[in-house]
Amino acid sequence: MTIDWWTLGLQTVNAVVLVWILARFLFRPVSRILAERQAAAHAALDEAEAAREEARAARDTAQRETAAIAAERAARIARAQDEAAQEKRRLLDEARAAAEKARAEGMDDLARLRATQERDLSVEAGALATDIAAKLLARLPDEARIAGFIDGLAEAVAKLPETTRAGIAGGGPVTLRSARALSAEEQAQIAQRLGAVLGTPPALSVETDATLLAGLELETPHAIVRNHFRADLDRIRAEIADHE
Amino acid sequence: MDNPLSLEPLFHLGPVPITAPVVVTWAIMLALGLFAALATRRLSLTPGKLQTVLELLVTTVDSQIRDTMQRDPAPFRALIGSIFLFVLIANWSALIPGIEPPTAHLETDAALALVVLAATIAYGIAGRGLGGYLATFAEPSWVMIPLNVVEQITRTFSLIVRLFGNVMSGVFVVGIVLSLAGLFVPIPLMALDLLTGAVQAYIFAVLATVFIGAAVGESHGPAGQDQKDLPR
Known part of the structure; x- marks a missing residue:
């Protein structure tokens, strides 16, 4: 067995050249495209990861915003409920105050109406009492409508202070009102009775006032002395009103 | 009768005799080179069928x-x-009628084994440095230096003989059966040669990888991360 050294050498060179050819035209291009695809896949993965991170961040942001909106909504609802409750309380207070005011006004009106009615009743009662008294007095003799009141007038004058009585006695004529026209005898009797109390008979200016019903009224610059039914009725009515 | 293992020159290029294995090798180189150049002309990130096959390879x-x-x-x-x-x-x-595979001749197998031996030494020196590579011959002890040197030679010879013996024997068997039995009888043996050829190619490549790997030493990093700048 012999070795063909030329063939061995040529085949060695051929092997080296073939390695270079395949490296140049097959393995490097294919490995390069593999590396490029791998890099593209990595880039796509990185991009997808970045997109996922971005989506996650967007989702977190949306969740935070949703939570903030929910919190804001809850706060606004609470605020609105508070405001509604305050408004309700305010309206109720106002309604209550208005009702109270209306009630008070009603009570005032009622009180005024009652007072008016009472006054009217009092006036009617006074008128009725006057009528009753007048009708009763009509059954008495006319002398009784004056004579029965002369002593009372004198006693009332006597109870006046000394200075007042002195003023009456020493002053000008005093007005004497009577329920009816006085006779001269009655005027003399009254002057005589007042003179007994005052010391000197006063000068009398007699006037007739039917509203007195019965009795006399002496009017001086310093005092009025009443002794007649009208004054009594007025006093009684005032006492009744005070009593009520 | 001529020695079937002897080579007769087909023609001469000056003083250089050109034999059949060299011509067949040139033809294979031309075919592979043209195929590679044409196949990789339009590579894209979305591969077609041919590109997929190349990428799989x-x-x-x-x-x-x-x-x-x-x-x-x-x-x-x-x-x-x-x-x-x-x-x-x-x-x-060998499937092509009239073509004798270059690997059925000792010169081609020896040339490939010499390339592997040279690559082993070159990668070993590139990976370890000259001193480091020579030091591997003294592992595990300096006593082993002769044995390691002999191992370098014998395993190169084993590469040569293994490939040569398998391919040459297949060619011889097919030729003998063809001369004795007839035209279609060797077909099963040729199919067996297909398998044997693929297995021998795989074995030769794997052994070359093992020899080079042993020369450059173990990587201290994960696969895919080269520790030293080896020639590409």
Whole structure:
């Protein structure tokens, strides 16, 4: 067995050249495209990861915003409920105050109406009492409508202070009102009775006032002395009103 | 009768005799080169069928190198892949009538083994440095230096003889059966030669990978991360 050294050498060179050819035209291009695809896949993965991170961040942001909106909504609802409750309380207070005011006004009106009615009743009662008294007095003799009141007038004058009585006695004529026209005898009797109390008979200016019903009224610059039914009725009515 | 293992020159290029294995090798180189140039002319990120096949070939070679060496396969891809492809095509060239595979001749196998030996030494020196590579001959002890040197030679011879014996025997068997039995009788044996040729190509490439891997040493990093800047 012999070795063909030329063939061995040529085949060695051929092997080296073939390695270079395949490296140049097959393995490097294919490995390069593999590396490029791998890099593209990595880039796509990185991009997808970045997109996922971005989506996650967007989702977190949306969740935070949703939570903030929910919190804001809850706060606004609470605020609105508070405001509604305050408004309700305010309206109720106002309604209550208005009702109270209306009630008070009603009570005032009622009180005024009652007072008016009472006054009217009092006036009617006074008128009725006057009528009753007048009708009763009509059954008495006319002398009784004056004579029965002369002593009372004198006693009332006597109870006046000394200075007042002195003023009456020493002053000008005093007005004497009577329920009816006085006779001269009655005027003399009254002057005589007042003179007994005052010391000197006063000068009398007699006037007739039917509203007195019965009795006399002496009017001086310093005092009025009443002794007649009208004054009594007025006093009684005032006492009744005070009593009520 | 002529020695069937002897080579007769087909023609001469000056003083250089050109034999049949050289011509067949040139034809294989031309076919592979043209195919590679045409196939890789329009590579894209969305591969077609042919590109997918090429990528499968490259990734398979890479995977084999990575599994064997535990290293980045890029510096060794072209050498191992080219040896595998050439041996495979050369072995299968026996299917073409009148063509005798170049690997059925000792010179071609010896040339491939010499390339592997040279690559082993070159990668070893590149990976470890000259001193480091020579120091591997004294492992585990300086006593082992003669044995390690002999091992370098014998395993190169084993590469040569294994490939030569398998391919040559297949060719001889087919030729003998063809001369004795008839035209179609050797077909099963030729089919067996297809399998034998593929297996021998794989074995040659894997052994080359193992020898180079042993020369460059173990990687201290993960596969795909080269520790030293090896030539690519």
